[in-house]
Amino acid sequence: MRLQGKRAVVTGAAGALGRVIAETLAAEGADVAGLDLNAEGLESTAAAVRSHGTRALSAAVDLTDFDAVQDAVAGFVEEWGAIDILLNGAGGGAVSYFHEMTPETWNTQIDRNLNSVFNVTRAVLPSMLEQKHGRIINIASVAAIAGGRLVRGATAYATAKAGVVGLTKALAIEVADSGVTVNCLAPGAQGTNARDNDTPERREALLSQIPTRLLGEPEHLAQTVVFFAAPETVNVTGVILPLDGGHSI
Numbered sequence: 001m002r003l004q005g006k007r008a009v010v011t012g013a014a015g016a017l018g019r020v021i022a023e024t025l026a027a028e029g030a031d032v033a034g035l036d037l038n039a040e041g042l043e044s045t046a047a048a049v050r051s052h053g054t055r056a057l058s059a060a061v062d063l064t065d066f067d068a069v070q071d072a073v074a075g076f077v078e079e080w081g082a083i084d085i086l087l088n089g090a091g092g093g094a095v096s097y098f099h100e101m102t103p104e105t106w107n108t109q110i111d112r113n114l115n116s117v118f119n120v121t122r123a124v125l126p127s128m129l130e131q132k133h134g135r136i137i138n139i140a141s142v143a144a145i146a147g148g149r150l151v152r153g154a155t156a157y158a159t160a161k162a163g164v165v166g167l168t169k170a171l172a173i174e175v176a177d178s179g180v181t182v183n184c185l186a187p188g189a190q191g192t193n194a195r196d197n198d199t200p201e202r203r204e205a206l207l208s209q210i211p212t213r214l215l216g217e218p219e220h221l222a223q224t225v226v227f228f229a230a231p232e233t234v235n236v237t238g239v240i241l242p243l244d245g246g247h248s249i
């Protein structure tokens with residue numbers, strides 16, 4: 001119970017990784033407030049959180065909407081007093097080749113994967129600065145470091161996730177003496193249900209790019225979130241941690 005009494009916001013809490021992260025934080029004693037577009041998925045995650053005996057809140061909002069995010073986070077802070085942990089996990093890629101990409105596709109990817117991180121972090125940070133304590137953990141992607149070798153057609157996604165890497169480092173410096181740490185995971189391909197429909201050829205093509213020949217386990221990724229959220233990592237900030245089986249080496 002390393003996170004007993006901590007109050008966490010998890011974005012993308014209805015998604016494959018967000019759900020496992022929310023449950024893992026709850027298993028460590030944290031209360032979890034989920035943000036996602038998917039109201040039904042949020043309810044299911046909230047029930048899973050409560051089954052660990054901790055409190056759950058949720059708000060179904062589009063994280064690209066600055067004002068809606070401000071309102072939702074204000075509601076959480078009013079309910080719980082403050083937020084100790086922010087996990088920015090909402091996002092996702094879409095294949096689009098650069099030579100035919102529309103500005104709309106480009107902007108949608110930047111909005112979903114980068115501007116959403118700005119909106120939520122901007123809403124949560126004042127309460128962390130006020131209490132001189134906070135843990136911000138962002139989920140970028142190996143695409144931010146190694147480009148789109150796993151998935152061709154990922155320029156907008158890789159650019160947005162590289163923005164998350166830059167935001168992590170610059171914000172880590174900006175708030176370094178305020179008791180707030182900012183770190184970032186850069187996962188490679190994870191063994192979520194999104195991979196269930198891989199053909200054997202597609203799976204082999206993927207594994208051939210990963211030195212360990214292993215897909216990531218969401219439960220393992222969630223443990224690195226606990227690591228960055230724990231009191232012992234107070235002096236660990238600005239880290240970009242690849243979880244990619246050596247793909248980005």
Ligand SMILES: NC(=O)c1ccc[n+]([C@@H]2O[C@H](COP(=O)([O-])OP(=O)(O)OC[C@H]3O[C@@H](n4cnc5c(N)ncnc54)[C@H](O)[C@@H]3O)[C@@H](O)[C@H]2O)c1
Nearest residue numbers: 012014015016017036037062063090091092141187189190
């Ligand atoms: N799964 C992987 O292999 C992998 C690898 C590298 C990075 N990532 C990153 O990890 C994060 C989680 O991935 P996942 O596999 O759980 O994906 P997922 O699609 O299962 O979950 C993403 C969640 O984000 C939510 N979301 C997306 N846009 C939103 C918006 N504008 N407002 C509110 N909610 C929104 C979705 O509703 C969804 O529930 C993403 O940022 C993704 O880019 C995933």
